[in-house]
């Protein structure tokens with residue numbers, strides 16, 4: 044799904060909802076959707092259609108966002124993610140809410156309010172318009188969400204209890220796995236889609252420590268192994284992994300460890316390189332490893348563990364090629380192309396009420412800032 048819109052200066056832009064990438068395009072590209080005889084731009088169109096976009100769903104946006112558009116967006120939103128808590132039982136060295144980043148200063152170690160979350164769900168269910176598969180995903184995110192299991196259980200049960208319109212309800216959660224063994228019974232019963240944070244082997248995972256500085260690797264591994272051996276079907280179908288790349292690891296090491304041990308291909312994310320505190324810049328630079336460089340090393344590694352093509356390795360390459368060859372957007376900084384591709388996608392707020400809008404409800408917002416967004420629920 045993407046949106047094409049014009050600016051006041053009559054420039055044409057394309058916003059891709061999947062990648063959240065907004066780019067300046069030639070107006071002929073729009074015509075190519077209907078007229079395939081424009082050879083030069085037809086080639087561009089074909090490239091985009093094959094690699095990036097679902098042109099069939101294209102629509103053109105007028106600049107005015109109406110109340111009806113807002114309502115329709117809410118009525119068709121596919122998912123809500125609750126930041127259950129900003130507390131955590133770990134104190135990872137590179138945590139975005141830790142000492143390394145400016146955001147760490149805003150942390151207030153609180154839980155989200157259950158009644159407000161219920162109010163939101165009730166409202167969304169009431170106005171719900173039937174979708175193709177009628178799927179609705181409720182996500183739980185932290186901090187470490189299992190530190191507030193009461194919220195997770197209560198909201199899950201509440202959503203199931205008010206599901207008169209028979210939404211295809213699904214639940215998802217990201218976890219550091221410290222409390223996984225304790226709560227796996229409930230999570231597997233409700234078939235939570237689980238994303239486990241595991242950076243690879245013991246050394247690769249060594250920045251994930253407890254507040255007292257002790258490593259978390261042994262406990263995480265023990266708990267994940269437990270799920271694999273005691274809930275094999277659930278593990279096979281609903282558990283995936285995310286690893287944070289750092290100077291103690293590499294794409295190759297991560298794939299070797301997680302694929303060999305669990306038969307899964309993990310997502311790999313690069314350290315966030317924005318909003319690093321000045322006094323922590325040296326520590327950050329030491330810890331940082333470029334994903335693109337490490338991916339390239341992996342692709343040239345003849346001993347690589349996964350021989351078949353790995354979508355998300357080539358994924359960034361596709362985008363780099365696309366941006367270089369087919370976009371004339373001058374706003375992209377050079378290091379966007381070279382290194383930091385996925386960190387510079389414009390946020391959802393560029394197009395706040397796009398039809399694929401997703402809601403992220405934060406535990407860490409203050410009472411003042413939350414009061415106005417919530418007020419419409421009462422109207």
Ligand code: SF4
Nearest residue numbers: 131133135138186219
């Ligand atoms: S587990 Fe996640 S939230 Fe907790 S300290 Fe580590 S990175 Fe931060």
